[in-house]
Amino acid sequence: MQDRFADKMSDPQARADTRLLGDFTGIYCRGKHRDVGRAPLASDGAALGVYGRTTPVVCAECAELLSYAEQRRALCPKDPKPFCSACDTHCYKPAMRELMRDVMRYAGPRSILHGYAIQGFRHLIESRKARKAAGAQSAADNEG
Numbered sequence: 568m569q570d571r572f573a574d575k576m577s578d579p580q581a582r583a584d585t586r587l588l589g590d591f592t593g594i595y596c597r598g599k600h601r602d603v604g605r606a607p608l609a610s611d612g613a614a615l616g617v618y619g620r621t622t623p624v625v626c627a628e629c630a631e632l633l634s635y636a637e638q639r640r641a642l643c644p645k646d647p648k649p650f651c652s653a654c655d656t657h658c659y660k661p662a663m664r665e666l667m668r669d670v671m672r673y674a675g676p677r678s679i680l681h682g683y684a685i686q687g688f689r690h691l692i693e694s695r696k697a698r699k700a701a702g703a704q705s706a707a708d709n710e711g
């Protein structure tokens with residue numbers, strides 16, 4: 568593990584963001600990858616205790632996404648960090664970006680049922696604002 572990663576992950580906001588991604592991906596994986604073998608995430612973030620007592624239980628694909636997302640989040644150069652969906656820098660590689668967008672789309676609304684009302688609503692509102700601000704042309708771009 569890189570020192571820089573551990574250092575960045577000591578930031579409470581980075582931990583909170585990563586934990587939310589873990590929760591969302593856990594919801595997504597439980598719903599979408601029901602038939603796939605799943606195990607508690609064993610990533611650098613998990614090793615640092617970022618997920619507290621609720622390490623997400625995910626399949627190999629979702630574990631790869633989360634490990635990747637941890638690194639992106641930890642090494643985000645923006646301060647303050649915007650919501651990733653509202654950011655003008657697309658730091659995710661396309662496949663990971665697609666997958667994360669699926670996760671958000673699936674787990675965002677459902678997260679409200681799982682006790683993440685505030686984060687879920689904030690995410691919806693920020694995404695909507697960002698889409699509006701982006702206008703028609705880049706909205707088409709964002710929607711792929």
Ligand SMILES: [Zn+2]
Nearest residue numbers: 596600626629
């Ligand atoms: Zn999965």
